[in-house]
Amino acid sequence: MVAGGGVRNAVTYARARWGFALCAALLAFAIQTSLLAPLSVGGIRPDLVLVVVVAFALHYGPLEGLLLGLAVGFAVDVYGGRLIGMGGLSKLVSGAVAGVMGEKVFREHVLVPAAIAGAASFTGNLVYLALVRAFGIGWPILHGVQHVIFPSAAYDALACLILYPLLARVYRMSDRLDEGRRMRSVDGG
Amino acid sequence: MRPGKWLVVAVVALLLVLAGMSYVTSSPRETVSGPERLLREALAPLQVGFTAVARWVGNGVETVVSIRRLQEENRVLKQEIARLRSELGELEAYRTENQRLREIAGVRERLAREVVVAQVVGRSYNQWFASVTLNRGADDGLKAGLPVVNAQGVVGHIESVTANTARVLLLIDGKSAIGGMVKSSEVPVLVEGTGDPSGRQALVRTLVLGHELVPGDEVVTSGLSHIFPKGVPIGVIERVYDDAVGLRQQAVLRPYVDFNRLDWVTVILDVEGGEVKWSPEEESETQ
Numbered sequence: 001m002v003a004g005g006g007v008r009n010a011v012t013y014a015r016a017r018w019g020f021a022l023c024a025a026l027l028a029f030a031i032q033t034s035l036l037a038p039l040s041v042g043g044i045r046p047d048l049v050l051v052v053v054v055a056f057a058l059h060y061g062p063l064e065g066l067l068l069g070l071a072v073g074f075a076v077d078v079y080g081g082r083l084i085g086m087g088g089l090s091k092l093v094s095g096a097v098a099g100v101m102g103e104k105v106f107r108e109h110v111l112v113p114a115a116i117a118g119a120a121s122f123t124g125n126l127v128y129l130a131l132v133r134a135f136g137i138g139w140p141i142l143h144g145v146q147h148v149i150f151p152s153a154a155y156d157a158l159a160c161l162i163l164y165p166l167l168a169r170v171y172r173m174s175d176r177l178d179e180g181r182r183m184r185s186v187d188g189g
Numbered sequence: 190m191r192p193g194k195w196l197v198v199a200v201v202a203l204l205l206v207l208a209g210m211s212y213v214t215s216s217p218r219e220t221v222s223g224p225e226r227l228l229r230e231a232l233a234p235l236q237v238g239f240t241a242v243a244r245w246v247g248n249g250v251e252t253v254v255s256i257r258r259l260q261e262e263n264r265v266l267k268q269e270i271a272r273l274r275s276e277l278g279e280l281e282a283y284r285t286e287n288q289r290l291r292e293i294a295g296v297r298e299r300l301a302r303e304v305v306v307a308q309v310v311g312r313s314y315n316q317w318f319a320s321v322t323l324n325r326g327a328d329d330g331l332k333a334g335l336p337v338v339n340a341q342g343v344v345g346h347i348e349s350v351t352a353n354t355a356r357v358l359l360l361i362d363g364k365s366a367i368g369g370m371v372k373s374s375e376v377p378v379l380v381e382g383t384g385d386p387s388g389r390q391a392l393v394r395t396l397v398l399g400h401e402l403v404p405g406d407e408v409v410t411s412g413l414s415h416i417f418p419k420g421v422p423i424g425v426i427e428r429v430y431d432d433a434v435g436l437r438q439q440a441v442l443r444p445y446v447d448f449n450r451l452d453w454v455t456v457i458l459d460v461e462g463g464e465v466k467w468s469p470e471e472e473s474e475t476q
Contacts, residue, residue: 029314032314033311033312033313033314033322034310034311034312037312037449040449042386042387043316043385043386043387043388043448043449044316044386045316047315049314076314076315079314080313080314080315080318080320081348081349081356082318087314087315128315128317129317132317139317139363139384143385147385147386147387148316148317148386152316
């Protein structure tokens, strides 16, 4: 009973953070698939959805990062219509990696989130490549690592460097909203 | 003689001398007298100095007086420059739009078939797949399998449609395969996407044993796949190598279409029959 109540409370009082995170991911996805085309370098564009997931994971920890990564990765897969689930797994790994790394380092330094985003992007894309090869799509590993995974990691790190301060502010704002709701509930109860 | 009389005589004499000098110098002279030369040479440096000072002071005064006027002029000119820049930007946009429309009109003319022109409104989320989303769908007569081209050549084919959107699998996607032929020899080849995110290469496999591909060969659609009409440009062969077994040649093809800059495309609704007369080089020369 107590455990059930705790989970219910956690869900109830984390509405703002999840709402903001999902809206940010949706906005990032829309921008990424439309406005960012001119910014592609060698066909590579920054993965803004990944940046949203990484920022969330850094702020709330690996479990939250993992869950958001799974949710938005799956949604993106559904939009793409191909290999549904692979992107979810890939983003799940990215979110978890970012969350775990964020717990071990001083994440307030501006370069740390960027480095973690690069690492999360690299790991997630590597997982994606391995999974799709397991499903019989013969993308060459070396070519993929050289021309997609490494450049994507660098571009994602750069995008995180720019966007993380904004996202961190949004998440802090959502924390205040959730905390306010919890306090009102306690006072009312 | 009284002093008064001397004075009168002196004045009259002076007047006469002056009149005489005036008479003598009344016509233009080429010669300059000694006193004149001396005076002019002595005064010249001073005149230069005074004139310079006078000009400097005059300019300064004029500058002070005209600062407000200049500021106003500067403001007006800046506004004018901004307006002209804006107009230039608009003209550039019109020029680009005009070029696009001419390209689209050119594609329509060359195809001489029923087509739908659509705008690319979305791109694939990740770099592993190469697809775009169009702003036209089933309501406009689009359906899966229809070929998509632009002024440069083959873009891909429609993978799926909704009422108002269509997803196009691009030529360079790893799952794409199009029947083509070498334009000069009409030898059939298969053009496959490689999934290369740069969008700059596809793979060509010969379907005829013993035929040699040559760098520079132009590849066009063969019409055998019944997806594309015959003769639509695909790309040019850049590099040739033997396959793993060594029996057949493979080649790296550079597509004519710039997949990173797709904006407007043409979907061919009426696929069957005939060959398309298409010459992108001539088209680009005329523009």
